[in-house]
Amino acid sequence: MKIFSGTANPLLAGHIASELGTTVSPLEIHVFPDGEKRIRILDAVLDENVCIVQPASPPVDQNYMELFLLVDAAKRSGAKSVTVICPYLGYERQDHIFRSGEAVSLAVIRTMLEAVGVDRLLIFDPHSIKIREIFRIPVVHLSALPLFAQEIRNHSWSISDTVLVTPDMGGIRRIKLLSNALNQMPYCVIKKNRDLETGEVTAEKIEGPIRKRAIIVDDMISSGKTIVTATNLLVKRGAKEVFVFATHPIFSQDAPKVLQNSVVQKIFVTNTVAVPKEKQFPKLTVLSVAEILAGELQK
């Protein structure tokens, strides 16, 4: 197997390769003055199983186009199969028509990935578990929950004073799985509303118990507003310490500042999406999914 990396997360690709006792194969990505990219795979891939690592994080369209071109290059060079590791699948939240006249952007991405010739797709904690069903190619759905469970166990937080929190109803399945992995740790759900016109998020109600220590679990952190809104509500209802576990650190706008300045004690994310230096902050800890991905590739 040969592993290649786009420009979105070369560190993750390097970690996966070293877990497998190999290195990332070379390629050349040149950007022309007009913004077009030119890709060239520098290793022979004829009859090889090729694996391409490229999360579709911001700049999402750039990263997708680069991925499509990489797959095209591998296919046209005779690769036997192309496995794409796209731990964060950009556009995954646009999975249905919210208001008439909209695109189903995720379906467009699916069509493109299949049309360019991807044979297998590895994704991490998708926003909806139904993503696998819309693809015709095999999609392996991996999760950071085992990593989160281990980290929580390491802290030896007691079940009696800790509660898992999902900041919206959509995360209920995730929170139940984590609760099972943690000896039935109690959980609660925050009822949140999103205004489709303004994007404004409001949270008002909590269903379930509240304990001294609250652990918010989510699939991603984008602007950080959902986390801050949820944290403020939890503290108002009596929580003393709030921790956050989220798989994908998208960190758009001034999310790092917003999170660092919040009353959240610590934020755990994974390296599905690269966090550049300027977006790192003292409260942030990054856990690695490389071992999980390498394990899957070895199967």
Next chain:
Amino acid sequence: MSDNFVLLTGTSNPSLACEIGKLLKTQICEPISLFSNGEIRVRIPHNMRRRHVYIIQPTSTPVNDTIMELLLMIDAAKRGSASEVIAVIPYFGYARQDRKEIARVPISASLVASTIEHAGADRILTVDIHSEQQEGFVHCPWDNVYGSYSLIPVLKEKKLANLIVASPDKGGMKRATGYAKLLGAKGLALVYKERDIAMNNASEALGMMGDVKDKNILLVDDMIDTGATLINAAQYLKNNGAKSIRAAVTHGLFSGSSLESINNSIIEEVFVTDTVMQRPEVLKNKKITVVPIAPLLAEAIKRTETGESISNDLIL
């Protein structure tokens, strides 16, 4: 007629779309917005059921984003029950990466064309596509019209005497021949060029054919990007005795420091169209004349609606 079709524009050239809308006496819908994480959101407020939807979107810089906008708009139109979706792509990004120059590269132009078709486009309309073989990358009909429709009348007004039309590379001879015929030129010239792939975009003029001594030269090409190709060709022609040199180009990308290079070059005038939205500094540049492409595209859209021939009158 305007009841039967809807015109949409992405963010790459809304002013061109508005001009087309004015000529076709219909409104333009701008359905693009952005999420905070950088993902594009498309929402088309118009009813599109059983209508033809024309999506006007040159895939110019930022090319990867404008391509994605186009794909998402096509999807939204399809899901809104449009009876036919026509991708109007005045400038087609990645068109130059149309073959495998070296091993283990993608054929990016083919990839982009097939993604557009896979997203659901029923028809493609382009202006001066880099190589016409690209129409074969897809199964759906692909109409390619020429910027000369807009450029020729303006060039004729210049009443250039003793005119030689020149191509800055071998591939452009067909275009040069067409311009020469339409402008009643005295003859043709060709500047040879070798492109060093390892040096990426750098090009060098190497040799030429034709008599250019004391002649007024019009260089024609499909696009001007960094300007190196045209400027090198112009200098070469000048060194071989050309009296004056002008350039007519359909797509004016003007990347990098191209404006400065043009200002410092011996090219007297550059005629381009607005297939790509032109920046204020291009519009203000004294050497550059921007000719509207909207009349050509409006006419092509009109004929697509009525079923009249496009090749008879629009392909000059």
